[in-house]
Amino acid sequence: MKLTIHGAARQVTGSMHLLEVGQYKILVDCGLDYEKDRSILSNENFPFNPEDIDVVVLTHAHIDHSGNLPTLIRLGFEGQILCTPPTADLTELLLLDSVNIFMKKAAGNNGGGRHRRGKGRFNSHAQPLYMQKHVMDTVERxxxxxxxxxFRITGDIELTFVPVGHLLGAAAAVFNVTDKGEEKSIAFTGDIGRKNYPVLNDPQFLPPVDYLVSESTYGGRYHSKDKTVEQTLIDIIDKACIKEQGRLIIPAFSIGRTQSLVYSLNKIFSTGLLPPVKVFVDSPMATQATEVFRKFHNHVNKEAQDFYQKRGDEFEFDNLTYVETLKDSRQISNYWEPCIIISSAGMLEGGRIQDHLFYNIQNYYATILFIGYCAKGTLGHRLLRGDSIVHIKDRELAVYATIKQTDVLSAHGDHNDLMDNVKAIGPDKLKHVFLVHGESESMQLLANDLEKEGYGVTMPEKGVSYII
Structure with missing residues (x-):
C-alpha cells in the first residue's frame, strides 16, 4: 500500500489523503483548503489526475473535508463517493452554500486581475470554483x-465506518486490505468528537489497526472541565443580555454547532434557569440542517432523545425564531431589546454573520462569543488575537464590542481524547501514526506524548508518499 497526504498537512483545512492498493486509488476526503496563502481557485490544482481516482471515501460533511468534491468531478472523477446517510444530506447543503459564496465573491470582484482561463481567453471576473450543476453531479455519486x-469495495478492500461524534454522521474510515497476499489495516479518523457533547453520541474507539492517520487539531490543548455547557452559557448570557441589557452575537457553523447550541439554550430557558431572552437563529442553512437532524433523529444521543420524549422538539422553544429572509435578517439590527443572535459562518468568513458584525463591532453593549476553532487568516482569528481594527465589508472598523471565547461547544476532542483514541489500539498492534489536520505546534505536542508511549509518529509534509 502507498499513502500520500495531499491536504491538511501541518495545517487544519483541505483534508485529502490518497491510499493506493496496487493500481486501485482511494481518495479519503476532498476538502477545500482555505489557509490565508491560498486562493479559492488554487483548489482546482489537484496533485493527481482526478480521472485516475477509483473511489472517494468521505468521513463527514464539513467543508474542509467535502468542499472540493464538485471540483474533482468537474475535472473528471467518475467514481462513487462512500459516506454515511446523514453525511450525504448535510454535505449537499454545505456544497450548495459554497456555490452561493463563490457566486457572491465573483459578483463582488470587479476585474481585480486575471483569475482563470475560459475558452481561450481570460475572464475579467473571478470565476466560481464550481457551479450548482457540479454539486448535483456530486450528490448523484x-x-x-x-x-x-x-462494505466490500473490491475483493481485496473492505471499508467500515466507525462513529466518532464531532458531527451528525461523522465517521472514521477503517480499511482492511489484502495487499500482495498480506493482510493489512489502516484507519483515517476524520475529525474526532468529544464525550458528553450536546445532541451527538460519544466517539467510539477504533478497532486494532496497523496504521492510523489521525487528526491533531487540539494537540497540546485541553478543554475546560470546571463548567458544563449550560453553566458556561448561563454566565455569559446573564452578563451580556440581562445585567448589561445588551446583545450576544454567537458565530456558529450552521451544521452541527448551531443545533447543539440551540438544544443547550432550550434546556436553559425551558427549565427557567434564566429569564426569557429573544433568540434569533439567522441562517437558512441552519434551518435546513436542523431538518436533517430531525430526519436522522435515531443518530442523536440518548439524552436528546429522552428530552424529545419528555419536552418535545429539542430545536424549538418559546422566544426562538429561525430567520429566513434577508429582509428579516436586516431587521434584527432594529431590535433593541436584549437578544441572542446565532449566525453563520463560525470563522466569520462570509455569511450573514458579517452583517451583524458590521453593525455591532463598534457597539459597547455587544458581546461576540466564539464557540469553535478559528483557522489562521480568518476574521475570527484576527478578533481572537486582539486586533483593535478589523476589515469588514470594505470598511476598517474599530473593535469596541466585547470578544469572548469558550471551548465548551468545541466539537473536537482535546489532547487527552486524541491520546486515548490512539492508546485504545496499543503500540504492539499499531505500527505507525501519521498526524494530519492540525497546526505544526499542536501536531508536535501530540507527537511528543505519543512517542513517549512507544508509538512511531510522522508529521507528513504535503505530497510525500509512504509505503506501508
Whole structure:
C-alpha cells in the first residue's frame, strides 16, 4: 500500500489523503483548503489526475473535508463517493452554500486581475470554483453505508465506518486490505468528537489497526472541565443580555454547532434557569440542517432523545425564531431589546454573520462569543488575537464590542481524547501514526506524548508518499 497526504498537512483545512492498493486509488476526503496563502481557485490544482481516482471515501460533511468534491468531478472523477446517510444530506447543503459564496465573491470582484482561463481567453471576473450543476453531479455519486457495517469495495478492500461524534454522521474510515497476499489495516479518523457533547453520541474507539492517520487539531490543548455547557452559557448570557441589557452575537457553523447550541439554550430557558431572552437563529442553512437532524433523529444521543420524549422538539422553544429572509435578517439590527443572535459562518468568513458584525463591532453593549476553532487568516482569528481594527465589508472598523471565547461547544476532542483514541489500539498492534489536520505546534505536542508511549509518529509534509 502507498499513502500520500495531499491536504491538511501541518495545517487544519483541505483534508485529502490518497491510499493506493496496487493500481486501485482511494481518495479519503476532498476538502477545500482555505489557509490565508491560498486562493479559492488554487483548489482546482489537484496533485493527481482526478480521472485516475477509483473511489472517494468521505468521513463527514464539513467543508474542509467535502468542499472540493464538485471540483474533482468537474475535472473528471467518475467514481462513487462512500459516506454515511446523514453525511450525504448535510454535505449537499454545505456544497450548495459554497456555490452561493463563490457566486457572491465573483459578483463582488470587479476585474481585480486575471483569475482563470475560459475558452481561450481570460475572464475579467473571478470565476466560481464550481457551479450548482457540479454539486448535483456530486450528490448523484453518493453511496451511503451505515455505521459498523463492513462494505466490500473490491475483493481485496473492505471499508467500515466507525462513529466518532464531532458531527451528525461523522465517521472514521477503517480499511482492511489484502495487499500482495498480506493482510493489512489502516484507519483515517476524520475529525474526532468529544464525550458528553450536546445532541451527538460519544466517539467510539477504533478497532486494532496497523496504521492510523489521525487528526491533531487540539494537540497540546485541553478543554475546560470546571463548567458544563449550560453553566458556561448561563454566565455569559446573564452578563451580556440581562445585567448589561445588551446583545450576544454567537458565530456558529450552521451544521452541527448551531443545533447543539440551540438544544443547550432550550434546556436553559425551558427549565427557567434564566429569564426569557429573544433568540434569533439567522441562517437558512441552519434551518435546513436542523431538518436533517430531525430526519436522522435515531443518530442523536440518548439524552436528546429522552428530552424529545419528555419536552418535545429539542430545536424549538418559546422566544426562538429561525430567520429566513434577508429582509428579516436586516431587521434584527432594529431590535433593541436584549437578544441572542446565532449566525453563520463560525470563522466569520462570509455569511450573514458579517452583517451583524458590521453593525455591532463598534457597539459597547455587544458581546461576540466564539464557540469553535478559528483557522489562521480568518476574521475570527484576527478578533481572537486582539486586533483593535478589523476589515469588514470594505470598511476598517474599530473593535469596541466585547470578544469572548469558550471551548465548551468545541466539537473536537482535546489532547487527552486524541491520546486515548490512539492508546485504545496499543503500540504492539499499531505500527505507525501519521498526524494530519492540525497546526505544526499542536501536531508536535501530540507527537511528543505519543512517542513517549512507544508509538512511531510522522508529521507528513504535503505530497510525500509512504509505503506501508
Amino acid at each position: 453518493f453511496v451511503t453505508i451505515g455505521f459498523n457495517k463492513p
